[in-house]
Amino acid sequence: MGKSDPIISIEKVSKTYASGLAALTDVSLTIHRGEIFALLGPNGAGKTTLIGVVCGLINATSGRIVADGHDVVTDARAARSTIGLVPQELSTDMFETVRATVSFSRGLFGKPADPAHIEKVLRDLSLWDKRDTKIKELSGGMKRRVLIAKALSHGPRILFLDEPTAGVDVALRHDMWRLVTALRATGVTIILTTHYIEEAEQMADRIGVIDKGALVLVEDTKALMEKLGKRQAKLFVKEPLHEVPAALASWQLDLEDNGRALVYAFSGSREEAGLGALLTALHEQGIALRDVQTRESSLEEIFVNLIGKS
Amino acid sequence: MNTHAVRAIYRFEMARTFRTLLQSLAAPAISTSLYFIVFGSAIGSRMTEIEGVPYGSFIVPGLTMLSVLTESISNGSFGIYMPRFAGTIYEVLSAPVSWLEMVLGYVGASASKSILLGAIILATARLFVPYTVAHPLWMVAFLVLTAVTFSLFGFIIGIWADGFEKLQLVPSVIITPLAFLGGSFYSIKMLPSPWQKVALANPVVYLISGFRWSFFGTSDVAVEISAGMTLAFMGACLLLVRWMLKSGYKLRT
Numbered sequence: 001m002g003k004s005d006p007i008i009s010i011e012k013v014s015k016t017y018a019s020g021l022a023a024l025t026d027v028s029l030t031i032h033r034g035e036i037f038a039l040l041g042p043n044g045a046g047k048t049t050l051i052g053v054v055c056g057l058i059n060a061t062s063g064r065i066v067a068d069g070h071d072v073v074t075d076a077r078a079a080r081s082t083i084g085l086v087p088q089e090l091s092t093d094m095f096e097t098v099r100a101t102v103s104f105s106r107g108l109f110g111k112p113a114d115p116a117h118i119e120k121v122l123r124d125l126s127l128w129d130k131r132d133t134k135i136k137e138l139s140g141g142m143k144r145r146v147l148i149a150k151a152l153s154h155g156p157r158i159l160f161l162d163e164p165t166a167g168v169d170v171a172l173r174h175d176m177w178r179l180v181t182a183l184r185a186t187g188v189t190i191i192l193t194t195h196y197i198e199e200a201e202q203m204a205d206r207i208g209v210i211d212k213g214a215l216v217l218v219e220d221t222k223a224l225m226e227k228l229g230k231r232q233a234k235l236f237v238k239e240p241l242h243e244v245p246a247a248l249a250s251w252q253l254d255l256e257d258n259g260r261a262l263v264y265a266f267s268g269s270r271e272e273a274g275l276g277a278l279l280t281a282l283h284e285q286g287i288a289l290r291d292v293q294t295r296e297s298s299l300e301e302i303f304v305n306l307i308g309k310s
Numbered sequence: 311m312n313t314h315a316v317r318a319i320y321r322f323e324m325a326r327t328f329r330t331l332l333q334s335l336a337a338p339a340i341s342t343s344l345y346f347i348v349f350g351s352a353i354g355s356r357m358t359e360i361e362g363v364p365y366g367s368f369i370v371p372g373l374t375m376l377s378v379l380t381e382s383i384s385n386g387s388f389g390i391y392m393p394r395f396a397g398t399i400y401e402v403l404s405a406p407v408s409w410l411e412m413v414l415g416y417v418g419a420s421a422s423k424s425i426l427l428g429a430i431i432l433a434t435a436r437l438f439v440p441y442t443v444a445h446p447l448w449m450v451a452f453l454v455l456t457a458v459t460f461s462l463f464g465f466i467i468g469i470w471a472d473g474f475e476k477l478q479l480v481p482s483v484i485i486t487p488l489a490f491l492g493g494s495f496y497s498i499k500m501l502p503s504p505w506q507k508v509a510l511a512n513p514v515v516y517l518i519s520g521f522r523w524s525f526f527g528t529s530d531v532a533v534e535i536s537a538g539m540t541l542a543f544m545g546a547c548l549l550l551v552r553w554m555l556k557s558g559y560k561l562r563t
Contacts, residue, residue: 091397107318108405
């Protein structure tokens, strides 16, 4: 991955629907080759519209998009052959078998039949045992895997995952994360939308936040979490304190619950915030702890914070 | 040309037909057989010949055309409407598939089914009434032309329709009356003089007339005009489909 090697360039793209709704307003964004980019935003922010415009499902009102060196409008065939799309909705033909629908997708993208590749994709997604099962007989999580298999059937260089873990169980969500990480290792560029901050934090190299059709910010994940991911540790002490000891002043602790709790607010990970060092310092001050509680900002809180500022 | 995509769409559509064989082929074949029993054998045996052809045989081309064109519209419209309705159209729209490749896949499959149905009906008709085909190549040409043209027309309806009601509207309100009044059961020469001219405004007249000519060598209008009118209608449908798919009409928002 290199910042000098863009694989998708979105330049001043706007989309206004016939109803007058401005879904995207002057969105400009560059996706780097080989990165995992997470697009976050509340419902109706324009995430799916942006994906739709890149993938050719939605006509942009203005602006230009280049995917892997090909304009998505004037050189649509070349651009689309590099892209795989996993839509948010579980849209697939319910009466087809898993293998047939994945093979169909490969054909659509102009690739000759390759049973060995289809087998690999199905095995990677734990679908091989279900290869001759009709899709209508699969669970929701399995159907989502089928959609991913369809998108991977032609070996795309760019993969869009629109809410890939919406409504799936924890095990499948972790399976998805592993899959996405493995795909990135093969050089696939991945753009995903999600509501789960943990998901974005775990996987994405960079995060973009979109609201009301405008990109609010684009940051490296680490930098964004530092900036916006507020965390709080509440340290319950055995003996109530009258004040925060002077030796702990540098930690900027707050005293709450009538001196029974010290509250430490920090950004980024616990390690980076030096939570371990704080516990050591408390021990050195002879302050015994009864309990420790930590909480993190939810994505909703981050949105409220971020969008409130925008 | 993305031939793999054309083949994928074609195979997918044909597979859908064979999953619903009873509905796709058996049902129209049975209903047409009933027409032959009632109009061909029962009533037809009491009627005089039309242009030197026994009535039972006379209606074979018209009834075949009736089924082929209504099934072509149905196949063509459902082929594209169902993926729109189910949301699976996203995959075709996001794939490197041109408008022509979409047409070859969807309309090709729809026309194939209709041609197969036409062959089944002609074979079934042979069990009830005798007939011979004077110009076999022309017969095949008219069958293919009709199947392709009305599959294209159905494809247009399938893109235009917002719901199942609209999907049925054009076939039931426009096509079925035109088909029945297009000379399936009679020669338009049997109509009073002013109605003969009115009937010439009906495009189905040219299809049935041309198809009937290929069987019996007699027709209501010259075969060249029949073929020309059908080709013109096909060209118009193709141009409209091209515009719809290139502009993304009702497909891309």
